[in-house]
Amino acid sequence: MTATTAARARRVTGGRHRAVHPRRARDSYALFLLPGALAFLAVVVVPFLMNAGVSLTEWHGVGSPEWTGLANYRALLDDTEFRESFRHSLFMVVAMAALPTALGLVLAAALFDHVGKHFGSRTAAVLRACFYLPQVLPVAVAGIVWSWILAPDDGSLNEFLRVVGLGSWRQDWLGDPDLALYSVMGVMVWVQLGFPLVVFMAGLERVDPQLYEAAELDGAGWWRRFVHITLPQIRPEIYVVLTWCTIAALKVFGAVYVLTKGGPGGATNVPSYFSFTTFFEKTQVGYGAAVSTVLTVIILALSLVGLRLQTRAEDAEEGPRP
Amino acid sequence: MLTARRRVRTRRGTACAATAVACSLLLASCGGSDGGSADSRTLRLWHYEAPNSAMGAAWTEAIKEFEARHPGVRVKFEEKSFDQIQKTAPMVLNSSDAPDLMEYNKGNATAGLLSRQGLLTDLSAEVTERGWDKLLSPGVQTTSRYDANGVMGSGKWYGVPNYAEYTMVYFNKDLFAKYGLAEPKTSDALVAAMDTFVDKGITPLANSGAEYPAQQYVYQLALSKADRPWVDAYELYQGRTDFHDAAWTYAAKTFADWVKKGYLGKNAVSAKAEDAGVSFLQGKAPILFSGSWWYGRFQDEATFDWGTTLWPGSTLSPGSGGNLWVVPESSGNKELAYDFIDITLSKKIQNLLGNKGGVPVAADAAALTDPKSKELITQFNTLSGRDGLAFYPDWPVPGFYDVLVSETQKLLTGSVRPDDYLDALQEAYDKGVPKT
Numbered sequence: 151m152t153a154t155t156a157a158r159a160r161r162v163t164g165g166r167h168r169a170v171h172p173r174r175a176r177d178s179y180a181l182f183l184l185p186g187a188l189a190f191l192a193v194v195v196v197p198f199l200m201n202a203g204v205s206l207t208e209w210h211g212v213g214s215p216e217w218t219g220l221a222n223y224r225a226l227l228d229d230t231e232f233r234e235s236f237r238h239s240l241f242m243v244v245a246m247a248a249l250p251t252a253l254g255l256v257l258a259a260a261l262f263d264h265v266g267k268h269f270g271s272r273t274a275a276v277l278r279a280c281f282y283l284p285q286v287l288p289v290a291v292a293g294i295v296w297s298w299i300l301a302p303d304d305g306s307l308n309e310f311l312r313v314v315g316l317g318s319w320r321q322d323w324l325g326d327p328d329l330a331l332y333s334v335m336g337v338m339v340w341v342q343l344g345f346p347l348v349v350f351m352a353g354l355e356r357v358d359p360q361l362y363e364a365a366e367l368d369g370a371g372w373w374r375r376f377v378h379i380t381l382p383q384i385r386p387e388i389y390v391v392l393t394w395c396t397i398a399a400l401k402v403f404g405a406v407y408v409l410t411k412g413g414p415g416g417a418t419n420v421p422s423y424f425s426f427t428t429f430f431e432k433t434q435v436g437y438g439a440a441v442s443t444v445l446t447v448i449i450l451a452l453s454l455v456g457l458r459l460q461t462r463a464e465d466a467e468e469g470p471r472p
Numbered sequence: 473m474l475t476a477r478r479r480v481r482t483r484r485g486t487a488c489a490a491t492a493v494a495c496s497l498l499l500a501s502c503g504g505s506d507g508g509s510a511d512s513r514t515l516r517l518w519h520y521e522a523p524n525s526a527m528g529a530a531w532t533e534a535i536k537e538f539e540a541r542h543p544g545v546r547v548k549f550e551e552k553s554f555d556q557i558q559k560t561a562p563m564v565l566n567s568s569d570a571p572d573l574m575e576y577n578k579g580n581a582t583a584g585l586l587s588r589q590g591l592l593t594d595l596s597a598e599v600t601e602r603g604w605d606k607l608l609s610p611g612v613q614t615t616s617r618y619d620a621n622g623v624m625g626s627g628k629w630y631g632v633p634n635y636a637e638y639t640m641v642y643f644n645k646d647l648f649a650k651y652g653l654a655e656p657k658t659s660d661a662l663v664a665a666m667d668t669f670v671d672k673g674i675t676p677l678a679n680s681g682a683e684y685p686a687q688q689y690v691y692q693l694a695l696s697k698a699d700r701p702w703v704d705a706y707e708l709y710q711g712r713t714d715f716h717d718a719a720w721t722y723a724a725k726t727f728a729d730w731v732k733k734g735y736l737g738k739n740a741v742s743a744k745a746e747d748a749g750v751s752f753l754q755g756k757a758p759i760l761f762s763g764s765w766w767y768g769r770f771q772d773e774a775t776f777d778w779g780t781t782l783w784p785g786s787t788l789s790p791g792s793g794g795n796l797w798v799v800p801e802s803s804g805n806k807e808l809a810y811d812f813i814d815i816t817l818s819k820k821i822q823n824l825l826g827n828k829g830g831v832p833v834a835a836d837a838a839a840l841t842d843p844k845s846k847e848l849i850t851q852f853n854t855l856s857g858r859d860g861l862a863f864y865p866d867w868p869v870p871g872f873y874d875v876l877v878s879e880t881q882k883l884l885t886g887s888v889r890p891d892d893y894l895d896a897l898q899e900a901y902d903k904g905v906p907k908t
Contacts, residue, residue, distance in 0.1 A: 210870075212562040212589040302739035325681065325741030327887050412874075413682055414741045415882035430559040432871030432904075433585065 198446060205439035211429075215436065222440035231416060232441065235424040238331060242402050242420060245335035246342045247395035251388065253339070254346030257281065259376050261347075262354045278351055282344030289341070293408025296337045300324050300409075324410055327417040334409055334418050341405065342398070346391040353384035385463045393456025400449050421445045515547045515808045519575035520554045526768045526830030527635060527794070533824055534816045541815070545808065558582070565591040570800040573809040578615035578631065578796050579863075580906075581870035584622030586798070587630040593799040595629040598810050604632055607817055607834040611861040612636050612793035621906055625708045631796025634816040636831040637764045638791030638855050639688060641784070645777040647674075647758040656759075659696070659785035669758055670734045677730070678757035680748040681741040681884045684866070685762055687876040688790055689736070690883075691865035692761060694723035696786035703788060703862045709905060713868075715898040716891075724890035728883055741884050763790070767848055768829025782851055788862040789855055793833070869904025 205222055207215035226232050266274040284292060299306045300323035308320040323333040357379065365375050381388075403422040406412060412419035412427070421441060429438035515538070521528035535547045550571070558577055564570055565586060576583055586592050599605050605613065612633060619627035641656060648655070648665065651672060656662040669676035679685055695703070697719040705711030714720075730736050740748065745762075752760040753773055760766070761783065770778060783789050797816070799809045815821060822832040823839040831852045840846050855861060866873035879896045882888040888896070 210562070210585060210589070212566050212586070212591060297742075302742070322739050322741060325739065325743075325881075325885070327882070327885055330742070410742065411682060411877075413878055413881050414885060415887060416878050427871065427874050431874050433562075433581070434871070 198443075201439045201446075202443050204436055205443045207436045209435045210433045211435045218436065222437050223444075225437065226440055226444065231419065232421070232424060234416060235419045235421045238418060238420050239400055239402075241331055241335055242338065242399040243396055245338040246399035246402065247392055249339050250342040250395060251346050251391050253343055254350055254391070255381070255388070256376075257343070258347050258350035258354060259372075259380050262351055263372065274351075278344075278348060281347045284341045285344045289404035290408050292337070292341060293405050297324065297409055300333055300337075325414055327414050330410055330414055330417045334405060337409065338399075338402070338405060342395060346395070349387050349391050350384055353387035354380065357383040385466075386460055389456060389460040389463055393453060393460065396452055396456070397449050400445065400452070512805060512808075513545050515545060515573065515805055515812060516571040517547055517549045517573045517812065518552050518557065518571045519549075520552050520557055521575070523551075525765075526825050526828035529828050530634075530821050530825040530830065531816065534812065534821050537815050537818075537821065538812050542808070542811065547812075562586060562589070562591065565800045565802065568802070570802045572799070572803040572805040573812055574798055574800060575795050576631065576798045578624070578633070578792065578794075579867040580618075580623055581867065581872075583615070583631050583796055583798060584618045584624055585870070586622075587618040587628070588620070588622030591801055592630045593801050593803065593806060595632065595799065595810075599629045599632065602810070602814055604813070604817060605629075608633070608793065609833070609856050611856050611859060612833055614861075615793045615863070616796060623708060623906070625704075631798045632813050632817075633793035633796050634813075634822070634833060635794040635825055636792070636833050636852060636856070636861075637794050638831070638852055638861060639692065639761060639763045639789050640780045640782055640851060642752060642760040642762065642766065642770065642778060642780050644752070644755060644758040645779050647755065647776075655779060655781060656784055657781065662759075662784050666730075666733075666735045666759070675734060675737040675739075675757060676759050677736050678748040678752045678760040678762075679736050679740040679884075680743040680745045681881045682743060682877065683745040684864075684873070684877075685745055685748045685760075686736075686740070686880045686884060687865050687873075688763075689761060690723045690727050690876075690880060691790055691862075692783050692786065693726050694719040695788040695790070695862050696783065697722045698788060698862075700788075700859060707863045707868055709868075713901060715894040715901065720894055720897075721890070724883065724893050727880075728886070728890050728893075731884055731886065736884065738884060738886075741881050764831050764848060764852070767844075771829050771844055780847065780851065782855060782860075787858055788860045790864050791852075791855060791861040792863050794831075869901055872900060872904060875900040 204215065206217065206219055208218045208221075209215035261274045261277055265277060302308065302320075302322040302325055305323070307323065311317060311319045321329055324330050361379050361383070362375055365379060370378070401422050402420055403426065406418055406420050406423045407426075410418040412423045422445065425438050425441040425445065428434050428441060432438075517535070519527075519531055521531060523529070523532065535549060538547055539545065554577070557574070561574075561576060561582075562585070566589075576586070583592065599616075608616070614625050616629050616631050616633060617627050618624055618630050641662070643656060645655075647669075651668050653665045653668060654661060656665050666676040677689070679689065701711065702717075702719060706713045727736070731738060743751075748757075748760060748762065749766055749769070751757045753770065755776055767780075797809075797813045799806055803809055817834050819834070819836050819839070822835040826832040826835040826840045826845055826849060827842050829842075829845060829848070831849060835849070837849075840849060866876055875897065879888070879893050883890065883893050
């Protein structure tokens with residue numbers, strides 16, 4: 151009995167020790183987070199606060215800034231160019247988040263269900279890599295290649311249309327103010343598509359095949375399986391992709407810079423390019439900082455919403471906690 | 473217990489050391505790597521001329537000459553891009569990384585702004601002592617001097633140009649001959665030639681809407697109806713600039729009209745300046761109105777006979793002294809920098825510049841052997857001699873270049889009327905003109 155009690159006591163003590171140790175361990179591990187936290191503070195928080203401070207001044211980048219309070223933000227409200235750039239951002243969200251997510255879902259399911267099953271997983275992997283290739287290309291390279299493809303006179307697209315007898319469809323894809331934004335959107339769909347595709351295919355790997363088998367036995371076709379099994383099962387991946395791509399769309403810069411420089415006549419201007427020209431071309435650093443601050447706040451808010459939705463989806467998937 | 477405390481202390485010590493290392497790494501990553509500390513045996517020099525351009529070749533030779541004349545002194549040359557220097561110069565010059573001598577863009581929004589902020593050395597005494605002011609014509613000097621508000625044309629010397637530049641009509645002599653056209657010496661002859669080319673299905677004017685060429689067509693059209701006070705009002709704020717005056721109205725309406733008539737192709741809206749030059753080089757467009765910076769390249773690469781002429785019917789044309797050598801206020805080797813500028817103004821370097829297709833400002837006319845180069849310089853002397861250098865349309869206010877690009881694109885696509893175009897320019901100009 152004594153020995154048993156002692157053993158129990160040791161277990162209890164041990165248990166107590168274990169109850170204490172995790173807290174200590176947490177404290178110790180917290181120290182390892184410190185360098186990362188300091189780095190975050192130094193390269194994100196402090197510059198952001200400095201940027202917010204600069205946005206309350208009128209400054210040309212050198213000399214002493216002049217305190218103007220919220221004047222830059224008030225001016226932003228009346229700035230049609232700024233509002234237009236945000237309107238274009240919404241188009242970019244469609245091109246870089248909504249369309250690639252939708253297309254990525256369908257393509258991922260098609261590659262997983264049909265190509266993988268009928269042609270082998272290696273063929274599906276090769277096709278997946280092909281779709282992912284634009285993500286690997288530097289945006290400057292992709293932009294220059296696309297500007298050749300979309301060139302008005304001897305661009306490949308116009309040449310192709312001429313060769314196949316659709317010469318009347320030839321356009322100045324990047325020079326027509328009514329078309330330029332859609333052309334840039336098209337390029338961005340091509341650039342973005344690979345990312346959701348890869349994430350969704352990874353997500354599909356973890357879906358229990360028995361669910362599909364059961365559905366098939368019940369007579370569900372591909373579309374019903376897609377809607378009722380695939381979509382709900384990979385909802386967390388969808389939230390991740392949508393959040394990630396929306397943020398990328400809001401801060402898109404490189405493609406616009408290389409393809410159109412915001413033109414023609416501001417038809418493809420976006421907030422980050424607007425901020426860039428305000429900073430460096432117009433040397434209105436305070437005003438440019440206000441644009442950046444607004445953009446950062448919007449991106450931050452959207453990220454938080456995205457993360458919240460993602461957490462909810464994960465919680466729902468895990469079910470109620472005991 | 474002691475051991476445990478020591479262990480805790482050791483753990484804390486390790487954490488502190490890790491934190492300190494992380495902080496020092498962070499600080500190191502934030503700082504510059506190659507500080508600009510003064511070393512009297514090194515001249516740190518930045519410029520952005522391509523090695524195969526006339527200026528690039530001349531400055532390379534100047535570096536050799538400088539090192540020969542200053543035994544033991546090394547020139548540490550860093551090639552930068554125009555954009556790099558244009559966008560980062562204020563920050564670089566405000567730091568310890570500034571070079572001793574730098575090539576920089578001229579104008580109120582660039583060199584003028586930096587001079588106003590006290591980032592550039594006042595070269596006035598050196599200019600007089602070394603006689604540089606005697607070498608540069610008044611038109612070329614305009615962009616070297618800035619007043620207390622950073623407005624060019626008067627005040628102290630903050631930069632020295634070693635070359636000049638101007639715009640001209642480049643024309644494809646072979647294509648002109650093929651269609652029986654004479655050299656466009658008058659504006660009527662130019663318009664008649666353009667009509668002929670349009671009739672033959674050729675867009676006569678090489679153009680680029682995404683960069684400077686399109687706005688320079690508009691500005692040249694305005695200049696053809698303007699005079700020196702008009703330019704001074706626009707560029708130097710010596711009077712009010714009204715974008716609805718006769719000159720600007722003529723320019724906007726004529727430009728829009730030329731688009732309608734097919735003299736300027738709508739397909740050039742998204743084209744870059746390089747595309748315009750290449751379309752001339754490829755013989756697709758028979759006429760290009762642009763700057764002397766193309767001259768050397770056309771000499772090298774054109775496979776057809778070509779000629780140049782100043783814009784017919786206009787005494788004024790865009791042009792100015794070239795980019796400036798500026799000495800940052802923080803330079804530790806100002807004397808060496810002055811010596812280098814002096815060498816670039818020497819006959820040897822200036823003659824080399826001239827024979828390579830550049831426009832020297834102090835060359836020996838007899839030493840220029842290449843006939844094309846002679847033609848280039850003779851034309852410059854004609855323009856400069858009649859006080860015809862009218863600077864560039866984007867100079868007056870910061871950010872005006874982008875406004876001009878954007879608005880001229882709209883004019884090219886026909887999405888705005890000339891009046892609306894001029895309204896937009898007026899608004900941007902008025903917003904940017906310094907309040908005195």
